[in-house]
Amino acid sequence: MRAGMMSRAYAAGGAGRLAVSGLFFCNGVLVGSWAPKLPVLMQRLGIGEAVAGLLVLALGLGSLVVMPLVGAMVARRGSDAALRLMAVLACLPLLLVTLAPGLWTVAVAVFLFGGMLGGMDVAMNANAVAVERARRRAIMSSCHGFWSLGAMAGAGLGGMLMAGLGETRHGLMVTLLVGLAVAWLLPRLLHDRPSAAERGQKLRLPRSPMPYVIGTVALCCMIPEGAVLDWAAVYLKRELGASLSLAGWGFAACSGTMAVMRFLGDGLRRRLGAVRTLRLSAMAAIAGLGLAGMAGSAGWAIAGFGLAGLGIANMVPIAFSAAGNLPGMARGVGLSVVTMMGYSGMLFAPGSIGFLAEHVSLASIYAGLAVLLLVPLSLSHLVAAADFEARE
Incomplete structure (x- = not known):
């Protein structure tokens, strides 16, 4: 039965x-x-x-x-x-x-x-x-x-x-x-x-810190994604001397590798578990953004953005899955907190980066975003709620 x-x-x-x-x-x-x-x-x-x-x-x-x-x-x-x-x-x-x-x-x-x-x-x-x-x-x-x-x-x-x-x-x-x-x-x-x-359950903001901590993970993951979307072309053209046709490949490399890795991500998560997958993803994204920020040519920067896309791809889906499976919490409430916090990074980061770019180089900003990803790396053990299945 x-x-x-x-x-x-x-x-x-x-x-x-x-x-x-x-x-x-x-x-x-x-x-x-x-x-x-x-x-x-x-x-x-x-x-x-x-x-x-x-x-x-x-x-x-x-x-x-x-x-x-x-x-x-x-x-x-x-x-x-x-x-x-x-x-x-x-x-x-x-x-x-x-x-x-x-x-x-x-x-x-x-x-x-x-x-x-x-x-x-x-x-x-x-x-x-x-x-x-x-x-x-x-x-x-x-x-x-x-x-x-x-x-x-x-x-x-x-x-x-x-x-x-x-x-x-x-x-x-x-x-x-x-x-x-x-x-x-x-x-x-x-x-x-x-x-x-x-x-x-009463509908109120969660008292448990977990949704906010996982929301911080999502926030730190989506800020770099927004930074690549809005500023990669400007960085390649203005600071690395790329042509207009080449400058568009910064975001294209990142979005392309993200799409591929997202289709591979579920299998990786089944084999490695959510925590290990998030850690490996964070390390790849850190290496990619660091490479993009320290690149001496447009080609190396584009390669860095592509590597960053491989890492960023599965970090937010794992955070969302963990938020929806937090014990003792209505899934819609926890998930809405994490979603709001994550997407606020996409909303407010581009303008903040534009302000910073008037005072420091975009290369320094991308290197700084690599350091920011140390936050989700250090909090990766908290996404274990996304593991609800036996690993292959």
Whole structure:
């Protein structure tokens, strides 16, 4: 009887894995579609970099406002209920941004866009944790790999579509395609309902320090990712004399190795365990950022960013998986804390690095980020909650 129940749970988890992986991809497509959208908005609205920076800030603030609300919904109603709602809502704001006629309406639409994407992020990470529990196998890293592929597709194809079809048709096409994919995937989600004990818990900020400590791990891992995304090209061009065509390979090397390693990460975690995988990942990221910061040529810096991507790839998925499996805590609450802390690094780090870069070199900043990763390395023993399966 017990074996039959476990078999049914595993089968349901198989369909659930397909569904949640597809939703990670859809979320990535929407996030990636924002990258080519921003310069088009700047031209359409006649705004400069300073105002555009405020729009980027509105995107992040929307995420930070909605994330804890969705975390509470996960704790009360389950991750699949929250994900169904947020996935549907996330399909709409990109089109609102596209159609908004003026700066203030665009700002509101961008805030909603960030909020829906951030809320969907919390819900789909929580559902991925539920699938991991049902299948007794790690899937979080590959889910983030699908997100990376979606982001690359959204950014790469988005610019081509806008150049060929225009901003409005691009918005309509992305909204339609993502909407159809979401409609197909949602019925296949793993049903994940909280236990009576979890529903009975008061929804409040956790008193245990563990979510905040693991959130610090996620924060320290996502700051370097944001630093490479926003500043690698500037570093290569300004400080290492790279051509414009070569400068883009800094982030490309990092994102490419991240995507590959995320698809390999679940297998590594099964063989080595979450703690050892995080330690090895942190050491690779430290070596990569150190190499990038000390490089004497663009080629060595690009190689360093690629090595850093290998390390950064699985650190955040392990932190999220650990947060969703903390004992004695509703998974949505702990996960929302860690997600908020992690993504705040992506939100605030680029601006802070821009300020620092006026006073010190970007080479020194990347070397400093390598030192920052000593924090998650020293705290790696605390992600043992992500180990819930027998190692191969």
